[in-house]
Amino acid sequence: MTEASAVQPSHRGDARICRGCWDQMHVPIPIRGPLALPFRAFGITRSKMNPNICTICERSFRYVKKQSHVAASATILFADIRGFTQLSERIERIRLSEIVSLFQDRCAQAIWAHDGIVNKTMGDGLMAIFNFPIVRTDHAQAAIRAALDIQRLCAEALGRLQLDDLKGQPLGVGVGIHSGDVEIGEFSSFRSDFTAIGGTVNLASRLESQAEAGEILISRDTADQAGDLASGAPTRLLTLKGIDQPVAARVIVNQG
Amino acid sequence: MTEASAVQPSHRGDARICRGCWDQMHVPIPIRGPLALPFRAFGITRSKMNPNICTICERSFRYVKKQSHVAASATILFADIRGFTQLSERIERIRLSEIVSLFQDRCAQAIWAHDGIVNKTMGDGLMAIFNFPIVRTDHAQAAIRAALDIQRLCAEALGRLQLDDLKGQPLGVGVGIHSGDVEIGEFSSFRSDFTAIGGTVNLASRLESQAEAGEILISRDTADQAGDLASGAPTRLLTLKGIDQPVAARVIVNQG
Numbered sequence: 270m271t272e273a274s275a276v277q278p279s280h281r282g283d284a285r286i287c288r289g290c291w292d293q294m295h296v297p298i299p300i301r302g303p304l305a306l307p308f309r310a311f312g313i314t315r316s317k318m319n320p321n322i323c324t325i326c327e328r329s330f331r332y333v334k335k336q337s338h339v340a341a342s343a344t345i346l347f348a349d350i351r352g353f354t355q356l357s358e359r360i361e362r363i364r365l366s367e368i369v370s371l372f373q374d375r376c377a378q379a380i381w382a383h384d385g386i387v388n389k390t391m392g393d394g395l396m397a398i399f400n401f402p403i404v405r406t407d408h409a410q411a412a413i414r415a416a417l418d419i420q421r422l423c424a425e426a427l428g429r430l431q432l433d434d435l436k437g438q439p440l441g442v443g444v445g446i447h448s449g450d451v452e453i454g455e456f457s458s459f460r461s462d463f464t465a466i467g468g469t470v471n472l473a474s475r476l477e478s479q480a481e482a483g484e485i486l487i488s489r490d491t492a493d494q495a496g497d498l499a500s501g502a503p504t505r506l507l508t509l510k511g512i513d514q515p516v517a518a519r520v521i522v523n524q525g
Numbered sequence: 526m527t528e529a530s531a532v533q534p535s536h537r538g539d540a541r542i543c544r545g546c547w548d549q550m551h552v553p554i555p556i557r558g559p560l561a562l563p564f565r566a567f568g569i570t571r572s573k574m575n576p577n578i579c580t581i582c583e584r585s586f587r588y589v590k591k592q593s594h595v596a597a598s599a600t601i602l603f604a605d606i607r608g609f610t611q612l613s614e615r616i617e618r619i620r621l622s623e624i625v626s627l628f629q630d631r632c633a634q635a636i637w638a639h640d641g642i643v644n645k646t647m648g649d650g651l652m653a654i655f656n657f658p659i660v661r662t663d664h665a666q667a668a669i670r671a672a673l674d675i676q677r678l679c680a681e682a683l684g685r686l687q688l689d690d691l692k693g694q695p696l697g698v699g700v701g702i703h704s705g706d707v708e709i710g711e712f713s714s715f716r717s718d719f720t721a722i723g724g725t726v727n728l729a730s731r732l733e734s735q736a737e738a739g740e741i742l743i744s745r746d747t748a749d750q751a752g753d754l755a756s757g758a759p760t761r762l763l764t765l766k767g768i769d770q771p772v773a774a775r776v777i778v779n780q781g
Contacts, residue, residue, distance in 0.1 A: 312568065317715060317718075337622075338622055340618065352767065353727065353767075354724070354727040354728075354731065354766070354767030354768060355767050355768075355769070357722075357723055357724035357726075357727050358724045358768070358769075362596065362706070362707070362708040362722070362723045363708070365708065365722055365723060366593075366594055366708050366710070366712050366722060369712040369713075369722055370712050370713060370714065373712060373713040373715070373718070374713060374714050374715060377713070377715050389645070389647055390713065390718050390720075391645055391647060391652070391720075392712075392720060392721075392722045392726060392727075393722070396647070450618070451618075452618040452619070452621065452622050454622070456622050456625040456626050456629060456648075457625075457626060457629040457630060457633070457646065458626065458630050459573060459629070459630060459633050462573075462629070462646050464646075464647075464648060465648075466613075466618070466621055466622060466625055466648045466649070467613055467618045467621060468610070468613035468614045470613075470648060471609065471610040471613050471648075471649075472610075475610065510610070511608065511609075511610030511611050512610060512611075512614070513611070513614075
């Protein structure tokens with residue numbers, strides 16, 4: 270797993286207290302080491318969305334924030350496997366599940382390395398949030414760096430697969446990123462369903478739907494905060510479903 | 526909440542043992558009443574995906590099935606709010622969250638009433654599975670009945686909202702349904718992410734993306750198992766992204 274070590278956030282180390290609870294409330298919740306044991310007895314463990322936050326961040330949002338949702342500035346990233354629908358008609362489901370596992374695991378690795386959370390997984394796709402609950406003022410840059418890692422790690426992992434049924438078609442990932450205001454919280458009375466909603470989320474999703482294999486499409490708002498990461502990236506004018514005006518996106522392709 | 530009582534599965538009553546564990550393993554896991562208390566102490570509670578199944582069904586899939594995923598025949602339902610992207614650009618996020626909550630709750634109510642599980646929620650959309658873990662040999666019909674309830678309950682709930690920003694545009698829900706073989710299980714090494722994948726899932730999602738507000742688009746495979754529920758429903762030929770051949774879908778509209 271050479272690619273694993275390449276993106277491990279070793280410069281930060283594994284957090285001993287939940288970085289989300291600390292950033293949001295300045296409350297130290299132990300998540301590693303002996304101090305974490307009594308918390309574990311009460312069901313407070315490391316979150317599956319990011320191992321440096323705890324389940325309080327995701328499952329008890331309304332108790333922490335004293336309201337069911339809050340406004341926040343964030344960067345939203347969507348990624349999915351391009352051509353998965355065609356693929357799912359051609360190859361065995363057992364192979365599909367391998368591909369989905371590789372994709373989900375590599376994406377999580379890349380997103381965690383840059384302090385994002387894997388908020389939703391949906392078969393061959395996922396949605397990540399940057400700047401909540403772990404605060405990163407450079408969240409647009411963090412998301413782009415995660416996207417570059419996603420592209421690199423997935424290209425390595427998916428490229429190794431022997432997929433005769435692809436007939437030479439490359440199996441690749443498309444990513445869409447947008448930064449802006451979102452509403453974060455739980456939007457259902459029947460389940461703890463911690464997520465982000467709003468126009469920012471939908472635009473990120475629409476950008477992703479237009480990304481070709483290997484591409485990262487970022488909005489102007491994300492590009493404006495991206496510094497050097499977006500410099501030189503060509504602009505593409507997109508007509509997106511449900512959005513009245515054409516959207517100018519910047520196209521970033523991982524150069525390896 | 527008159528609409529609530531209309532779809533409560535009162536003829537079945539609230540299950541005292543997990544219907545999923547019973548149908549899959551013939552093991553009685555208490556989920557209601559005093560016998561459920563010791564199980565609760567071990568973290569086994571009613572699932573948020575369906576209150577008649579337990580968390581063993583979703584969180585411990587690989588321990589129950591002794592493998593990380595299994596093949597199953599199922600009906601997949603996708604639903605989302607039409608025009609939500611436009612809406613999210615026009616109205617306050619706080620109103621958006623109300624709409625999402627209404628939608629999610631009404632959908633869950635309808636899906637549970639017909640023994641489906643709410644497997645994924647994604648902001649203004651969701652995915653449901655019928656015939657797993659609760660076995661329903663008439664899963665295609667169950668899904669269509671759930672879709673009819675979704676349309677009726679959401680029309681009532683969303684119709685009551687005073688949304689001046691909509692400028693007379695109706696706020697409606699689109700539904701897509703397809704039946705076939707899926708791979709069910711956990712497809713990620715880093716999280717318990719119980720879901721279904723495969724071409725069946727993707728086709729259901731594509732059908733939903735083509736459904737207008739108020740419409741339920743069902744595939745031919747679902748229609749073939751639907752009996753009277755699809756009789757008289759017009760056929761629409763669709764060109765779907767990622768699917769080579771045009772797809773003939775049947776269009777069902779709730780007559781109220």
